[in-house]
Amino acid sequence: MTLDLLRFMTAGSVDDGKSTLIGRLLYDSEQVLEDQLAHVAEVSHRRGDAEIDLALLTDGLRAEREQGITIDVAYRYFKTPARRFIIADCPGHQQYTRNMVTGASTADLAVVLLDARKGVLEQSKRHAFISALLRIPHLVVAINKMDLVDYDQERFQEIVEDFAPFVEKLGISDWLNIPISALRGDNVVHGSANMPWYGGPTLLSHLEEVEVAYDHPDNVPARFPVQWVIRVGGSSGEYRGYAGQLASGALHAGEEVVVLPAGHRTRISAIDTYDGGLEEAVAPLSLTLRLEDELDVARGEVICTTAEPPFVARDFEADVCWFVPEPLRAGARYAIKHTTRSATAIVGDLVNRVDVRTLEREPAPARLELNDIGRIALRTSVPLAFDTYARNRRTGSFILIDEATNATVGAGMITAAS
Amino acid sequence: MSSALPATTRLTHLRWLESESVHVLREVVATFERPVLLFSGGKDSIVLLRLAEKAFRPARFPFPLLHIDTGQNFVEAIEFRDRRVAELDERLLVASVQDSIDQGRVVEETGPRASRNRLQTTTLLDAIAEGRFDAAIGGARRDEERSRAKERILSFRDDFGQWDPKSQRPELWNLYNTQIHRGEHARVFPLSNWTELDVWEYIDAEDLEVPTIYFAHTRDVFVRDGMLYAYSEGQQLLPGETVARDTVRYRTVGDMTCTGGVRSTATTVAQIVDEIAATRITERGETRADDRAGEAAMEDRKRAGYF
Incomplete structure (x- = not known):
């Protein structure tokens, strides 16, 4: 199965030319419309720029345009005859962990930008690390500003070889290095006459052809978190359907399933959609299941195939990214949202903290602070049915919410049941 | 119900978008106490209504519909609005800008360029407060406008109805933080990831009347x-x-x-x-x-x- 839609993220700072790259992608694929271009040209002219600044195409808020910075993740949409694209445009400086983790959570591919003059920076490693941590299946390392190093093949090779051991250590299976100039347009949408030595695809043709995760739903066991129960009374009997979005895998009418955490076994009597019944449903379709036995299944329970069931536990370990200035400490209590289940979680031990400069894990930290990433133990008020994040991005992820302020304070990826 | 879909099919971007939007609608009704869906008779809210059918049928919608009527709408749109609501057999509330003017909540602009567009904000916020709605589902899309590109699918509004683009809640995976305090509300945009072209292709594919x-x-x-x-x-x-x-x-x-x-x-x-x-x-x-x-x-x- 293929999907004609690719969600990808771009990571890098203004200095790396990230906004220019996105502007170039939109402009060269002829997705910038006349009134948008006129607006950008007018702002460029007012600022006294010599050329139209394509970076302005992506800055939305007044403060961003005034200060020349990007504040928040922005989403962009464009299409080519081959595919539709959703870009999560993640700023590199302010709130970098929060923004990158947010953009990465829904991305199937990450574009990490490097400046050819500067080579591999601490920030480049951080971006690749977060891409790997969030299990983005595909990585593109776009080595930008090749025009400023005379399109030099040796410089490109030097950076590639410098970065390779690090990326390999992260366990990213699919990764591609592309030498580009976002400013001049080399290897973004069109190939480059300046770099005849590069034989690989342009960025856009790679984005058009890369295979996305949904291509193989059979490789992952089915998980169906119940979102909402549809009930209709009537003289011909009650309709009771369990509505939700299939988080992974495939389900079939007539198949034996188990409802967790209760553990009841039954069969799927029908897979309903507004457009009619289905024999087979695959992730990520939204659908309504009817079950053979009269079980009182509620929101938050997970319907699974009987083979390869998820963990059902109240204790687990997870890598957590921390988003707020108030630090995370052992013993703290938060609201947790995991699939469609809301519960309370208490923080156990702080196992380690990732040093973003060396990417080494410092054991037993006293706290996790803003933008920190570390492993913690959690205990929840009710059992959760989960997989490790490495196995399943949907059933292995959760958010933590401060019960007083209602702020989303952290994002977690389950590493193991404990 | 019509005929069954082919068992294994190419997942088109429209079906992907539809599934995401249906998921959002179901999350909202499951986690908020009093949601409302804004329906204007325009193409985006027409798509929202079809998505609500996909999310909640064979049951009725678990929320009423609300239209903010400026009194200067196209008659064709109002006529369509009423017919569609009747077909669906759902409940429509109408909040009128004229009432806000009559009650002195807003002052009507005058002159040849007078418009009631800006006045709608007061009528909308009053209708949300009066109905004690805690989630208002709307058809806005991120591709429409620069500042909308930064908008969340589930967007928080304080007790003055204000949006603060600099301090938005991060939105990860498909996990929405739906917790709010009394007096605050959320705006929910299930069509966030749709483009104008997607909307029309969907209207075509679903054979929806406009x-x-x-x-x-x-x-x-x-x-x-x-x-x-x-x-x-x-x-x-x-x-x-x-x-x-x-x-x-x-x-x-x-x-x-x-x-x-x-x-x-x-x-x-x-x-x-x-x-x-x-x-x-x-x-x-x-x-x-x-x-x-x-x-x-x-x-x-x-x-x-x-x-």
């Missing part, structure tokens, strides 16, 4: 600021403006006073899809005077609590 003003028709118009406005009885003209017959269609269905038409010959949804796919001007840039009021006009209105 108000006739979306199709090319002949009407009295006058040109102002390079846009073709519908002329209605009582409209004040500026010096030099004249009324003429022209063949136009509308890309957006807003208030008549701030929504311009485009010259078009498209008379079917398929022709509109072709027209949108080939267009070189954005939907709001071509047709909405309210966004031309300044570089950050939409951002300012959104901060104040606009749709």
Whole structure:
């Protein structure tokens, strides 16, 4: 199965030319419309720029345009005859962990930008690390500003070889290095006459052809978190359907399933959609299941195939990214949202903290602070049915919410049941 | 219910978008106490209603519909709105800007450029407070406008109805933080990831009816600021403006006073899809005077609590 839609993220700072790259992608694929271009040209002219600044195409808020910075993740949409694209445009400086983790959570591919003059920076490693941590299946390392190093093949090779051991250590299976100039347009949408030595695809043709995760739903066991129960009374009997979005895998009418955490076994009597019944449903379709036995299944329970069931536990370990200035400490209590289940979680031990400069894990930290990433133990008020994040991005992820302020304070990826 | 879908099918982007939107709608009804869905009779909210059918049938919608009526809407859109609601057998609430004016909540603009567009914000916030709604589901899309590109699917509003783009909740995976305090509310945008073209392709694929003003028709118009406005009885003209017959269609269905038409010959949804796919001007840039009021006009209105 293929999907004609690719969600990808771009990571890098203004200095790396990230906004220019996105502007170039939109402009060269002829997705910038006349009134948008006129607006950008007018702002460029007012600022006294010599050329139209394509970076302005992506800055939305007044403060961003005034200060020349990007504040928040922005989403962009464009299409080519081959595919539709959703870009999560993640700023590199302010709130970098929060923004990158947010953009990465829904991305199937990450574009990490490097400046050819500067080579591999601490920030480049951080971006690749977060891409790997969030299990983005595909990585593109776009080595930008090749025009400023005379399109030099040796410089490109030097950076590639410098970065390779690090990326390999992260366990990213699919990764591609592309030498580009976002400013001049080399290897973004069109190939480059300046770099005849590069034989690989342009960025856009790679984005058009890369295979996305949904291509193989059979490789992952089915998980169906119940979102909402549809009930209709009537003289011909009650309709009771369990509505939700299939988080992974495939389900079939007539198949034996188990409802967790209760553990009841039954069969799927029908897979309903507004457009009619289905024999087979695959992730990520939204659908309504009817079950053979009269079980009182509620929101938050997970319907699974009987083979390869998820963990059902109240204790687990997870890598957590921390988003707020108030630090995370052992013993703290938060609201947790995991699939469609809301519960309370208490923080156990702080196992380690990732040093973003060396990417080494410092054991037993006293706290996790803003933008920190570390492993913690959690205990929840009710059992959760989960997989490790490495196995399943949907059933292995959760958010933590401060019960007083209602702020989303952290994002977690389950590493193991404990 | 119609015939079954093929068992294993190519997952099109429309089905992917539909599934995401249905998931959002179900999350909202499961986690908020009093949601409401904003329905204007425009194309985006027409799609929202179909998605609500996909999310909740065979049951009734677990929320009422709400229209903020400026009193200056296209009659075709109002007529369509009422017919669609009756077909669906759902409940429609109408909050009227005229009532807000009569009650002294807002002061009507005067002169030839008068519009009730801005006044809608007060009527909307009053209707949300009066109905004690804690989640208002709307059809806005991120591709519409610069500041909307930063909008969350589930967007928090404080007790003044204000949007603060600098301190939004991060939105990860498909896990929405739906917790709010009393007096606050959320705006929910299930179509966040849809483009204008997606909306029309979906209308085509689902064979949805839309108000006739979306199709090319002949009407009295006058040109102002390079846009073709519908002329209605009582409209004040500026010096030099004249009324003429022209063949136009509308890309957006807003208030008549701030929504311009485009010259078009498209008379079917398929022709509109072709027209949108080939267009070189954005939907709001071509047709909405309210966004031309300044570089950050939409951002300012959104901060104040606009749709």
